[in-house]
Amino acid sequence: MTNSMNNVEFVKNLVQAEITPLGVETVDRYQVAFVVAPGDVHHLLLKLRNAGWIQLSYLSAVDWLEENKFEVVYIVFNWDLPVYIQVRAKIDRDHPVIDSVLPIYPGAKYYERECHEFFGVCFPGNPDYEKQLILEGWDDIPPLRKDFDPQAYSDRKFPQRVYTADFSVTDEQNTKLTKRQLRKQRAASLRGGVQK
Amino acid sequence: MTRLSKVEVDRKWWEIGDFFRRNSLWLLMYCTGCCAIELPPAMTSAYDMERLGMGPMATPRQADILLVSGYLSLKTLRRLIYSYEQMSEPKYVVALGSCPINGGIYHDSHAVINQLDQYIPVDVYVAGCMPNTESVMNGFVDLMEQIRNKTAVGWKKYHERFEWYKANQINSLGEIDVHDEFHE
Numbered sequence: 001m002t003n004s005m006n007n008v009e010f011v012k013n014l015v016q017a018e019i020t021p022l023g024v025e026t027v028d029r030y031q032v033a034f035v036v037a038p039g040d041v042h043h044l045l046l047k048l049r050n051a052g053w054i055q056l057s058y059l060s061a062v063d064w065l066e067e068n069k070f071e072v073v074y075i076v077f078n079w080d081l082p083v084y085i086q087v088r089a090k091i092d093r094d095h096p097v098i099d100s101v102l103p104i105y106p107g108a109k110y111y112e113r114e115c116h117e118f119f120g121v122c123f124p125g126n127p128d129y130e131k132q133l134i135l136e137g138w139d140d141i142p143p144l145r146k147d148f149d150p151q152a153y154s155d156r157k158f159p160q161r162v163y164t165a166d167f168s169v170t171d172e173q174n175t176k177l178t179k180r181q182l183r184k185q186r187a188a189s190l191r192g193g194v195q196k
Numbered sequence: 197m198t199r200l201s202k203v204e205v206d207r208k209w210w211e212i213g214d215f216f217r218r219n220s221l222w223l224l225m226y227c228t229g230c231c232a233i234e235l236p237p238a239m240t241s242a243y244d245m246e247r248l249g250m251g252p253m254a255t256p257r258q259a260d261i262l263l264v265s266g267y268l269s270l271k272t273l274r275r276l277i278y279s280y281e282q283m284s285e286p287k288y289v290v291a292l293g294s295c296p297i298n299g300g301i302y303h304d305s306h307a308v309i310n311q312l313d314q315y316i317p318v319d320v321y322v323a324g325c326m327p328n329t330e331s332v333m334n335g336f337v338d339l340m341e342q343i344r345n346k347t348a349v350g351w352k353k354y355h356e357r358f359e360w361y362k363a364n365q366i367n368s369l370g371e372i373d374v375h376d377e378f379h380e
Binding site: 131134135136137139140143148150151153154157158159160161 | 270271274297298299303304305306307308309310311314364368369370371374375376377
């Protein structure tokens with residue numbers, strides 16, 4: 001298959017033979033996204049892995065605050081066929097639980113820990129998903145949720161430098177500038193009298 | 197001929213030490229952020245740091261300057277405090293970029309601190325986002341000048357106000373000890 005649009009069609013047929021996606025979006029010639037029900041994710045990912053999409057390129061979440069949903073996004077890649085496949089599933093925001101894909105993609109271990117740390121999504125089946133990975137000793141709601149206010153957290157936690165209203169970085173006495181001008185004059189006078 | 201008192205003799209020795217020290221500064225480059233990209237031109241033939249007697253050093257215990265280039269997240273700050281306390285005295289801190297001064301473009305980040313001099317004393321700030329290499333070199337020359345004028349006393353301040361610095365560190369970090377799964 002040399003034509004890349006055919007590749008996308010091939011992937012769509014492959015997926016639609018397995019499950020009925022809730023939505024399909026062709027992002028570009030090399031990427032196609034499927035919106036599926038949370039229950040279909042593992043079935044679909046297993047089929048895709050067996051069909052050659054052996055690499056989990058990324059796993060993360062999107063916070064849809066108005067809908068009260070988290071959208072978990074899996075991106076898988078095939079080294080023989082240049083098409084990325086996104087698998088998206090919306091899960092409840094109040095109880096964000098989706099089973100781990102660790103048995104299908106062992107590389108998901110750290111992605112799931114990161115996702116749990118930044119969004120609070122739980123991945124039962126991954127023995128380490130609750131261990132801290134990047135943030136150390138985090139003491140607030142997960143920071144990439146939309147209702148987290150980073151400015152307020154920063155103000156509360158880290159001292160701010162306070163500037164006066166008429167703050168200026170220039171030196172008020174301008175000592176350096178005058179010294180430099182004097183040096184220049186002196187240098188010029190030594191060179192042979194362009195003195196002013 | 198009058199004998200010099202012990203204080204005066206000590207001061208003379210410090211002046212001699214400072215002369216050699218400021219002409220042979222070894223940097224511990226803690227390249228945390230994007231300002232680190234200014235160091236390759238400063239080190240190599242374009243600006244040639246060696247002509248000021250400066251060079252990179254591999255370990256904190258042998259270095260004179262702790263060079264913080266760029267933003268510091270909480271996780272990095274923990275390691276930075278470790279490195280700073282390991283350095284032998286006298287030690288100086290040079291901070292590049294606007295992030296250690298006031299947070300820079302990360303002023304509202306949940307992970308990046310806003311003011312480095314609340315946690316460890318800073319001798320020279322080089323402002324800019326990012327500072328060009330001339331200003332970085334100028335910062336080093338300023339530090340040498342400060343050592344000569346005996347105003348680069350950040351490490352003494354760290355002794356005097358140790359409680360204050362520790363309180364700030366604990367206030368922002370919660371705990372200074374590093375706990376990570378790769379070392380336990």
